Amino acid sequence: MIELRDIANVRLGTRDLDGAERFGADILGLQPILRGEDRLYLRADWRHHSLSYFLGDPSESTVAFELKDWSALDAAQAELEAAAIPCGRGTSEEAADRFVHDFVWFIDPTGNRYEVVVRPFEANRPYHPNRPTGITGLGHVGMNTTDPKRDQEFWLTHFNARISDWIGPAPLMRINPRHHQIALFPTTKPGVQHINHQVESIDDLLKAAYFLQDKQVRIVFGPGRHATSGGYFLYFEGHDGFTFEYSTSDRMVIEGDGDYRPRQFAMENESFCLFGAKPDILEFRR
Ligand SMILES: [Fe+2]
Structure with a gap:
């Protein structure tokens, strides 16, 4: 392990x-x-x-x-x-x-x-962005999978990954108490499906939504709230077509809490967003 x-x-x-x-x-x-x-x-x-x-x-x-x-x-x-x-x-x-x-x-x-x-290197000096984003760090990645069941087994067998929830066949997995650090979304080829940075508050998300609109960056999902992690989110298109996400307030799953069980959510819009936002992201649609 x-x-x-x-x-x-x-x-x-x-x-x-x-x-x-x-x-x-x-x-x-x-x-x-x-x-x-x-x-x-x-x-x-x-x-x-x-x-x-x-x-x-x-x-x-x-x-x-x-x-x-x-x-x-x-x-x-x-x-x-x-x-x-x-x-x-x-x-x-x-x-x-x-x-x-x-x-x-x-x-x-x-x-x-x-x-x-x-032994990854430390920053040595504080992080100073060009604008006040509220970013607190890298949160998780969504990865492409050509067989979610097989790849889920790969992570559960060889690593300390645990399932926090599923949406349809897609497992959201954690290696520490935050709801997920890696999620696997079925598609036809390998690749990074989205890259998440955490921000401090929902205010940071809503400010970002207006900022991105002003800069004519394509918002592909949100602002919204995930039914799974409970996190508020905003997804947008980045360089080379990669999808980036900000989210905040992701649920913590306490290790050793025997009462927690992974939940199965249906592959439908409401599982991705409690508010009813519709994803313009291929892997989030059935
Ligand atoms: Fe995400």
């Missing part, structure tokens, strides 16, 4: 780093902290970065999770190898590029690439 602590960062390929920087800083509201010829790092909280871009193919994106025990990376790699999961150790150059001490990459059965990292 590989014990994960939290989601660490998302790493996206792009052909247009200038566009990624404009979106990341001016629209999403992260702080660009490092820009090279083929790299861009954006900060959201106490971490060195929560989002990074490399010059390359947007379909070659990676999600990194921090291992709970910094000394357990060898054991994690051994477990992945024993299960014949495609995986490998990052080189020291690759670790430096990710601002982590060490990492192991692996591929899930759908073909999504992930990394487990140890």
